[in-house]
Amino acid sequence: MVGGGNDAFIGGVHRIASRIDDRFQLVAGALSSTPEKSAASAEALGIPRSYGSFDEMAAAEAAREDGIEAVSIVTPNHVHAAASMAFLRQGIHVICDKPLTSTMEDAAKLEQAVTDSAALFMLTHNYTGYPMIRQAREMVAAGDLGDIRIVQAEYPQDWLTSPMESEGVKQAEWRTDPARSGAGGSVGDIGTHAHNLACFVTGLSVDSLAADLQSFGAGRSLDDNAHILLRFAGGARGMIWSSQVAPGNENGLKLRVYGEKGGLEWCQEDPNYLWFTPHGEPKRLLTRNGPGASAIGQAVSRIPAGHPEGYLEGFATLYNEAADAIRAVQGGATREEAMGVLPGVAAGMDGMRFINACVTSSDNNAAWTPL
Amino acid sequence: MVGGGNDAFIGGVHRIASRIDDRFQLVAGALSSTPEKSAASAEALGIPRSYGSFDEMAAAEAAREDGIEAVSIVTPNHVHAAASMAFLRQGIHVICDKPLTSTMEDAAKLEQAVTDSAALFMLTHNYTGYPMIRQAREMVAAGDLGDIRIVQAEYPQDWLTSPMESEGVKQAEWRTDPARSGAGGSVGDIGTHAHNLACFVTGLSVDSLAADLQSFGAGRSLDDNAHILLRFAGGARGMIWSSQVAPGNENGLKLRVYGEKGGLEWCQEDPNYLWFTPHGEPKRLLTRNGPGASAIGQAVSRIPAGHPEGYLEGFATLYNEAADAIRAVQGGATREEAMGVLPGVAAGMDGMRFINACVTSSDNNAAWTPL
């Protein structure tokens, strides 16, 4: 693991997620920005091998017979590219937190590095691991909704309503800092999740968008609220709203998809439910592993209906599938075959183009901007 | 009453709404497009005096000593202006269904007629009559949310998902016909409700908007789906989504308002609830007439908390207040004093400008368009 030292939120999530299905063991890390802090975090977490930097770690682990097979990159965004490339070069599989990088330039380099490496690169767009999201994707693909017309996605939060970044909250500091986060504030942190999920479920890609970004927090340079119009290839239209300043919203990621024949509605805070309305019939509440659950959704579900699975289990599914993918390439599968529905560098580039288009569009008074 | 013959939906609503608080008696009508049909409808409804046209009715009623004090105009949109003007000229108060008219030209004429008449003109933007909407408006005005930053409004329906207008559904025929509905499809019928409610609750006005309208229904010329970005005077930003093709949505009018200090969320299908989150505190569920209900909300509430009031009661409140307003001007109040929060021609003109700006913006590839 690279990043994820003592106080980091997402590092702990990755560690739990990697354990749930018992496919990974965490044996080495470069957890913090200095060798001393890294060693202290590693000891606290019981990780046997601690390194002073990701470069050192990549080289040393590649040289060991019992070296790591895969690494998790859980640093702030601006380190993703360099860290990932260090391991890819050594043929070590990479599981990287999203978004791909903080700049398009870094993203292009990383994309090339993925192409050049024999190792896999997986991006933890974790919401794609929720069973009902898998089922939604399957239902759209099967034509249960007919041709898709409308996609409504939103991800409101409220944690930056007050200026947390000037109150010593570390997470708020780097999230609002363009040098570490990249050009997107709310669009980079959470808008990308909404965009990714919309595309993952519908199988559509965004042709162009018109974005109106705002920074409501005093002195904030990155957007903390974004209103985005979408035009999808093939004629569907959509909207994305991302916000970090909407009081009463914790992680209100919501996806609604409507087609000629029906509609689907899903909310991340209640992830075990999927609402399905075949047009002209009563709305149905599909539950994870309940009646109406599809084989694809059940395959990524661990416990019976009515016993809720949550965020960590959805995240764990990506780790489980990463393990499958690694075994598959080891067994001779191509990288495409091995990856299956796992988000990789292509999804990451889509996300970068989305962030970039949002910022460009907004700088041009919300002009339509191709992705 | 003008319009509202046997099959019409909204005529029946107005009749019930006018009875609930026992302030009106329905004694005359020109209910349909022909004298025969009108007479038949009037007889069926037990209305004593039936007329062949609104012109005839306005003249005759004005001439009677016991003539009507007020008229309800519940025709399709393109008749609103002419019918309203006929009564205004005779000094008869007008209660008119929304939107104001079908064209800006008609709207301007009607606006002038209202100015020139001593009678009142009231527009039934009925959702403003819901008690929790009144309370929300009061809370925003009292500063409970601080400065408003974000307004999210939406009104999804699904009834035009399939081409009802070619299947003999009369309501669908005129709603999708520009000659009778005006330039707006979903934006005219329901988008205006979302726009009106957003402005009513926040006290803000829209400076400019960028709209992307679609007609998903085959052969449909008016929009049946609209995605709209809003910029409010003073810096708040917003979005409106209106749709008639979103399966699983009946009358999903929803308003969410977020400010520096808190957030409010309300949904028309569950109108007795208002969610209020003071930033940093738990979300609270305010109920009509329940603990936390304000005097202004209670004043337009008839029964105790937990016994739901609905659409007809909200509508009835406008009739009740119209009666108050009529008595007030009769008692010497100015028209402004008499109207209070009742929507009038100014709200109607706002709605017309909203529809017009949506269509203009969309025709210009969603360019920002002032209202």
Next chain:
Amino acid sequence: MVGGGNDAFIGGVHRIASRIDDRFQLVAGALSSTPEKSAASAEALGIPRSYGSFDEMAAAEAAREDGIEAVSIVTPNHVHAAASMAFLRQGIHVICDKPLTSTMEDAAKLEQAVTDSAALFMLTHNYTGYPMIRQAREMVAAGDLGDIRIVQAEYPQDWLTSPMESEGVKQAEWRTDPARSGAGGSVGDIGTHAHNLACFVTGLSVDSLAADLQSFGAGRSLDDNAHILLRFAGGARGMIWSSQVAPGNENGLKLRVYGEKGGLEWCQEDPNYLWFTPHGEPKRLLTRNGPGASAIGQAVSRIPAGHPEGYLEGFATLYNEAADAIRAVQGGATREEAMGVLPGVAAGMDGMRFINACVTSSDNNAAWTPL
């Protein structure tokens, strides 16, 4: 109308309910306990004829050619019997608030009076007027749930959590007074609604019950909370919980019915929704007048799906059907034919026996007690 003077809650409800469908005109009343108060209330409400007592009113109205056809009895419970009998004797139809009376003795007399009279007696168990309740009843009768096994009914409120009766709240005073309310506190006021609704929807009757009643309010002699086990004829079992001391509950009447083949769930505070689960299939959300609405439910519905109807509309349906019933007997129908599903004296006697059995059972340490 008898009772329903200025401050009374339920009188106002009856007046609005009787107006909504335009079948009744309120022309006479004995609204309060003294002729002076009655006259003042009648004048305030615009009721032409005011009487000093119900006896006087019954005699005078029967003697007029244009006398009332029907009377609403909306007094406290202990007056129901005498007032109803006064009108029944004169052949005037009676619409009486529930419960039937305050004592079994009075109930028996009233039952006899109904038998002896040619006039109709209708009891406003108003929750039976909700469209989704009508549909639920129809679905059970049609076998959609198979044989009924379990009935869970509850009606929690919180308004008597603190001792309102000693704080000058008139409604609380008579509700907690055995002389005016009868032997049942919460079981008489709201438990009867839960019992009535359970029987109305399932078509089953209660054979015996075991009840544990409590008076949590200091100095309160009537129950303010009740826990009841039910055994229905035919083998179904159930529970009723009624409470006036459950903070956070306004009028939480809820009915859940489970059979061999499916389940139904409904809540009065959200009355436009009915949850239906055919066993082994996803739960379906049936909406009033929406897809899946039955003809019987639609027949008592006024406006489209998604525009909520509420408590007053459900109540109005009983008035509308009372008008139908009166016209039917006038047209030669038998009283049974005329009444249809309207609750009458039989439902009222069931309710009295329910209250009585609850009190008797509880006095006997929750021993099983036949109804």
Next chain:
Amino acid sequence: MVGGGNDAFIGGVHRIASRIDDRFQLVAGALSSTPEKSAASAEALGIPRSYGSFDEMAAAEAAREDGIEAVSIVTPNHVHAAASMAFLRQGIHVICDKPLTSTMEDAAKLEQAVTDSAALFMLTHNYTGYPMIRQAREMVAAGDLGDIRIVQAEYPQDWLTSPMESEGVKQAEWRTDPARSGAGGSVGDIGTHAHNLACFVTGLSVDSLAADLQSFGAGRSLDDNAHILLRFAGGARGMIWSSQVAPGNENGLKLRVYGEKGGLEWCQEDPNYLWFTPHGEPKRLLTRNGPGASAIGQAVSRIPAGHPEGYLEGFATLYNEAADAIRAVQGGATREEAMGVLPGVAAGMDGMRFINACVTSSDNNAAWTPL
């Protein structure tokens, strides 16, 4: 681990739960009823040491220097006592699934064995591990509700609506078999959870109960539905409904507690929410780790508000606390100190007495029966 072979549901749950917080390693097992099946399951799961029986395992592991510190017992109920005692005798800590045993006789023996052993005995009443349940318990103890008056608990399921036990479903076979489950059907399997949770949150104990049990499934000897009245020490009253035959209910464990000053409501299927109503104020929605979350709730929470934790995380908290408890006794703490809020043999005995009282009461026509 004892039990939990390939097909078992609860074994897999325990394995994931024990991994989530990284405090346990699974190194030995007697997973099935025969040595061959056990070995096959162990190999499939990557467990190094497999034994043919729990007796063999207890002896062998106690003899190893690197033998297990604790064992999980996840067999059907009738094996709990013998298996637990085998390990307790060897001084190996026991984490046992609930209910305690299948008979009171076995329960008494096990209780004695716990007393006689230096090892800890922990019972996985897993719902006590949910953060909002911990917070609810804390709020009641702090007096936020005042004196408790009413406790409503229910646990409806629907999986035995049809006769699964005669359709080859293994789980249904032993759950409906008195020899393996004990005297309680639904009351033993899920009623005990409702009872345990009610007592855990309120700190109250049940004095006596009156139970009416039913077996709706044809040929079923154990109850599949139970209606229970409760009298708590100190005067509070309550109800429990448990059911396995209520179509539309998956794992609908719900707890509602009302006191003189306020009310709490919680549902297992949406476990991150806790509704709190201080009497006379609006209802508040408390969320896990959100505003209003208490330190005690946050201490057992892993991720931020709005990212749902679920059943496995609640279960994991018990494993985490079991590890703490083991380290605490190793460090010299008394067993009472070490256990903290963890359910142990006392909670298990309470559960056995609850099951026993339910069956006895029901056999006596729902007579009040002391626990």
